[in-house]
Amino acid sequence: MTLFPRNFHRAVAVLAVSITSLMSPAQAAEEKVLNIYNWSDYIGPDTVANFEKETGIKVRYDNFDTNEILHAKLVAGKTGYDLVVPSSNWAKIQLEGGLLMPLDKSKIPNLKNLDPNLMKQLGSMDPGNAYITPWLWGITTLGINVDKVKAAIGGPLPENAWDLIFKPEYASKLKSCGISMLDSADEVFPAAMRYVGKPPYSKNSADYQVAADMLKTIRPYVTLFSSSGYINDLAGGSLCLSLGWNGDINIAAARAKEAKNGNNIVSLVPSTGAVLFFDTMAIPADAAHPENAHKFINYILRPEVNAELTNKVFYANGVPSSAKFIKAEVAANKTVFMTAEDLAKMVPPEAVNNDIRRLRTRLFTTFKTGR
Numbered sequence: 001m002t003l004f005p006r007n008f009h010r011a012v013a014v015l016a017v018s019i020t021s022l023m024s025p026a027q028a029a030e031e032k033v034l035n036i037y038n039w040s041d042y043i044g045p046d047t048v049a050n051f052e053k054e055t056g057i058k059v060r061y062d063n064f065d066t067n068e069i070l071h072a073k074l075v076a077g078k079t080g081y082d083l084v085v086p087s088s089n090w091a092k093i094q095l096e097g098g099l100l101m102p103l104d105k106s107k108i109p110n111l112k113n114l115d116p117n118l119m120k121q122l123g124s125m126d127p128g129n130a131y132i133t134p135w136l137w138g139i140t141t142l143g144i145n146v147d148k149v150k151a152a153i154g155g156p157l158p159e160n161a162w163d164l165i166f167k168p169e170y171a172s173k174l175k176s177c178g179i180s181m182l183d184s185a186d187e188v189f190p191a192a193m194r195y196v197g198k199p200p201y202s203k204n205s206a207d208y209q210v211a212a213d214m215l216k217t218i219r220p221y222v223t224l225f226s227s228s229g230y231i232n233d234l235a236g237g238s239l240c241l242s243l244g245w246n247g248d249i250n251i252a253a254a255r256a257k258e259a260k261n262g263n264n265i266v267s268l269v270p271s272t273g274a275v276l277f278f279d280t281m282a283i284p285a286d287a288a289h290p291e292n293a294h295k296f297i298n299y300i301l302r303p304e305v306n307a308e309l310t311n312k313v314f315y316a317n318g319v320p321s322s323a324k325f326i327k328a329e330v331a332a333n334k335t336v337f338m339t340a341e342d343l344a345k346m347v348p349p350e351a352v353n354n355d356i357r358r359l360r361t362r363l364f365t366t367f368k369t370g371r
Ligand code: N2P
Pocket: 039, 040, 041, 042, 087, 245, 248, 277, 279
């Protein structure tokens, strides 16, 4: 008679394997590294350094400047990143495609700091707020060098600010002082679609052709496609009109002021409205350091840390209690913190399916190449 059943050793082995597979990443000690992929010009000067100091986690920080670039990486997989910052409408496609990891909310106690209205908006892309939490938000709008634009058009600004870029009569006059556009179909098309009276994220392919036809008429006057470098060009005076993001344009205004170069840069809040974006923190499904990513998310959601972002890059955030740490001149800036009346004119983003995305990209490439 043997003391152990015949298959005892196998049973032990199976048990050991199943215990290992039950272990959460929290139990397995995680290497003290965090790989972040965020938009350029989108963080405070000490945000990363303070996190590293506090946690001993070494952060590797890379930048992108369009949702298309981030999305392509996530779709290809094995990005090596632990934390990424997609806009909410892109995160929807990503989480539905299994590219993101659900959050362990027990590890993010600072979720309590988030604005319930913003979370409701994000919930339209991420039911139950399971995958994404806010980074910052704003609008895709126009930035101008006030004096150069007024001089070039020889009169007052048009009633509809979008005429400056989408109406040949204005754009042709502004070419000489430099016009830039974001290098992204997902930013230019919604604005162009609204201008031609179509839904910004229409599901009807014919609508996109109408916007493309309009864009063709102003193509000769666009001197640069840029989603990050335009900040310094606006600040330095080599551009007088940019289709860009409100915070970036405010960064340009601040840099011009600091340089005392006389360029008066203003982010417009068009009376005819603009499209909103909500950028969010998310963890790729195959992230190697999800534990550290959760720690970083929780850190960012502290009011004083969140305020440091807004103070530096001039975008609104999702943590109302950060208000007391926001600098007075930023808090007073109505192009960052829009009035309720202005905000009501702004249009929330929507996700578009693969077919429409492909069509938009094709039309955008045609537009850029000027064919
Ligand atoms: C950062 C711009 C990010 C805003 N430079 C667009 N989602």
